Amino acid sequence: MLERTYVMVKPDGVQRNLVGEIMSRFEKKGLMIVGLKMLQIPRELAEHHYEEHRGKPFFESLVEYITSGPVVAMVLEGKDVVGTVREMMGATNPLAAALGTIRGDFGMDIGRNVVHSSDSLESAARELGLFFAPGEIIEYKRALDKWIYE
Numbered sequence: 001m002l003e004r005t006y007v008m009v010k011p012d013g014v015q016r017n018l019v020g021e022i023m024s025r026f027e028k029k030g031l032m033i034v035g036l037k038m039l040q041i042p043r044e045l046a047e048h049h050y051e052e053h054r055g056k057p058f059f060e061s062l063v064e065y066i067t068s069g070p071v072v073a074m075v076l077e078g079k080d081v082v083g084t085v086r087e088m089m090g091a092t093n094p095l096a097a098a099l100g101t102i103r104g105d106f107g108m109d110i111g112r113n114v115v116h117s118s119d120s121l122e123s124a125a126r127e128l129g130l131f132f133a134p135g136e137i138i139e140y141k142r143a144l145d146k147w148i149y150e
């Protein structure tokens with residue numbers, strides 16, 4: 001099923017010049033970029049985005065981390081894209097993440113794990129809505145699609 005998900009390169013990924021590398025992996029996989037922007041997340045939006053973690057011991061440091069510098073936010077579209085991107089991203093703790101995944105290849109600490117992606121279709125819809133206005137998600141045809149999908 002064709003789905004959309006919300007993905008972002010976190011401030012550490014931007015500072016470490018990993019934006020191109022990370023986006024390139026998604027492009028090469030065959031996922032389609034249908035929304036893209038750079039922003040520095042205001043505290044209120046960060047707290048909203050990470051609502052489910054409010055009250056946990058790491059919540060404050062998480063909000064500080066995610067608001068500490070610009071992020072690159074994107075909407076990716078593709079077959080089963082939510083699960084596909086979660087797999088490409090790897091486990092939350094980069095030292096536990098498999099090599100070959102983004103976190104496994106580029107991260108060391110759970111509090112600096114380089115990338116975010118929605119964990120379900122429901123959170124994808126919610127997070128997309130927080131970061132992108134409807135008009136900022138672009139529908140277009142890719143000539144390559146017939147070589148990516150049977």
Ligand code: IDP
Nearest residue numbers: 053058062091092110111112113115116117119
């Ligand atoms: P996810 O990003 O793999 O979906 P979540 O459990 O949703 O993981 O946690 C959101 C983010 O909060 C993580 O990506 C990580 O940056 C941070 N985080 C999660 N658990 C911890 C922790 O135990 N200590 C510090 N930061 C954490």
Ligand code: MG
Nearest residue numbers: 116117118119
């Ligand atoms: Mg999560």
